[in-house]
Amino acid sequence: MRSKPRVLVCGTNYGRFYLSAFVRQPYDFELAGILAAGSGRSRALAQELGVPLYTNTAQLPGDIDMACVAVKSTLLGGNGTRIAMELLQRGIHIVQEHPLHPADLLECLRLSRRLGMHYHVNSHFVHVRAVQTFIDYARQSSRHERPLFIDITTALPYSALDIVGQALGGLEPFALRDSFGQEIAAAAWPETGPAPFKCIEGTLAGIPVYLKIQHYFDPDDAVHNYLVMHRICIGSESGNVVLLSPFGPVIWTQGYPRSGSPELSPHGHEPDTVMGRHLHAGRRAGHEPTTVQFTPGDAPSYADIFAIHWPEGIHGALATLRHAVESREIPVFQSESYLVALANLWVAAMRQCGKPRHVRRKEAIRAVPDPILYREDRFSLDNSNRKETWTCD
Numbered sequence: 001m002r003s004k005p006r007v008l009v010c011g012t013n014y015g016r017f018y019l020s021a022f023v024r025q026p027y028d029f030e031l032a033g034i035l036a037a038g039s040g041r042s043r044a045l046a047q048e049l050g051v052p053l054y055t056n057t058a059q060l061p062g063d064i065d066m067a068c069v070a071v072k073s074t075l076l077g078g079n080g081t082r083i084a085m086e087l088l089q090r091g092i093h094i095v096q097e098h099p100l101h102p103a104d105l106l107e108c109l110r111l112s113r114r115l116g117m118h119y120h121v122n123s124h125f126v127h128v129r130a131v132q133t134f135i136d137y138a139r140q141s142s143r144h145e146r147p148l149f150i151d152i153t154t155a156l157p158y159s160a161l162d163i164v165g166q167a168l169g170g171l172e173p174f175a176l177r178d179s180f181g182q183e184i185a186a187a188a189w190p191e192t193g194p195a196p197f198k199c200i201e202g203t204l205a206g207i208p209v210y211l212k213i214q215h216y217f218d219p220d221d222a223v224h225n226y227l228v229m230h231r232i233c234i235g236s237e238s239g240n241v242v243l244l245s246p247f248g249p250v251i252w253t254q255g256y257p258r259s260g261s262p263e264l265s266p267h268g269h270e271p272d273t274v275m276g277r278h279l280h281a282g283r284r285a286g287h288e289p290t291t292v293q294f295t296p297g298d299a300p301s302y303a304d305i306f307a308i309h310w311p312e313g314i315h316g317a318l319a320t321l322r323h324a325v326e327s328r329e330i331p332v333f334q335s336e337s338y339l340v341a342l343a344n345l346w347v348a349a350m351r352q353c354g355k356p357r358h359v360r361r362k363e364a365i366r367a368v369p370d371p372i373l374y375r376e377d378r379f380s381l382d383n384s385n386r387k388e389t390w391t392c393d
């Protein structure tokens with residue numbers, strides 16, 4: 001592959017996230033053009049970025065190395081799968097945006113294998129900085145201690161399941177079931193409106209999993225109507241690693257220590273009393289912090305997410321594809337067995353959820369109290385309290 005591979009971006013709706021990777025960052029890829037239906041938005045973007053706009057694959061030149069297919073797949077009523085297959089037949093390696101039905105996925109994978117091309121599915125979030133930290137710690141921890149449970153809350157189950165699958169090293173065996181049962185699930189919703197999440201439980205990689213999937217969307221803004229993008233916890237006896245959002249923070253929390261024998265006498269200067277033994281038990285449990293944050297400071301703003309973190313994530317997906325092409329190796333998490341398991345698991349979860357309900361989204365609401373001001377006030381109050389001297393008469 002050439003030193004700076006030429007990349008085609010297909011689609012300009014979600015494709016704008018892919019195009020952003022070529023705007024500010026000095027990445028080792030060149031934007032070769034845009035493939036889209038020819039809307040005013042697509043024409044404007046092609047002009048802004050100084051690249052050709054193509055409206056069908058027959059118009060493409062022969063010097064395109066890779067393509068990002070950010071068009072809805074067949075499952076979602078789009079032409080993304082057809083476009084990906086046409087591009088593969090033209091000798092172009094593919095990164096296709098998720099999700100895909102297992103049948104479409106298998107068709108693309110088998111075509112790419114027959115043609116000697118590389119085809120990857122991008123769940124997007126696995127390449128983001130904070131998610132990479134979460135995955136790395138969970139992998140290292142699981143080498144020493146098998147997780148006891150997985151807890152997932154998400155509006156985007158495909159990418160959430162991919163995050164967990166990559167953290168655990170795989171997804172199978174898996175099984176899911178409605179945690180409330182059909183009778184309760186069919187009950188009428190209260191006057192306050194539908195519950196935001198559908199609760200599912202089962203096993204993932206043989207580990208108990210509790211999955212809460214957002215089950216309503218605004219029909220006019222379904223793409224961005226997320227109450228929680230991803231909140232994921234993988235827990236074991238020693239503690240839990242938690243991804244609070246795809247952009248951080250990533251936090252480890254210590255498990256509560258096992259109680260020692262109440263009959264043990266304290267060591268040191270405390271008397272052998274009930275309270276002395278109680279305080280001694282705390283010291284025996286250790287002086288390490290019970291919560292450790294792996295990511296620095298606050299999570300980034302959406303301004304930084306759109307300008308920095310998303311483009312970095314796209315670059316990560318492209319870099320993974322490039323390495324696969326040059327090394328002629330298939331990454332573990334782009335193998336047919338893993339991708340098919342992920343697609344099947346996602347379909348099983350969606351079937352358990354049923355058809356999502358439509359709820360009109362409110363106008364943008366700011367958090368009150370303002371979280372940053374509240375934190376500053378609490379810090380000021382805590383520091384003031386520490387300076388006080390308490391006396392007893």
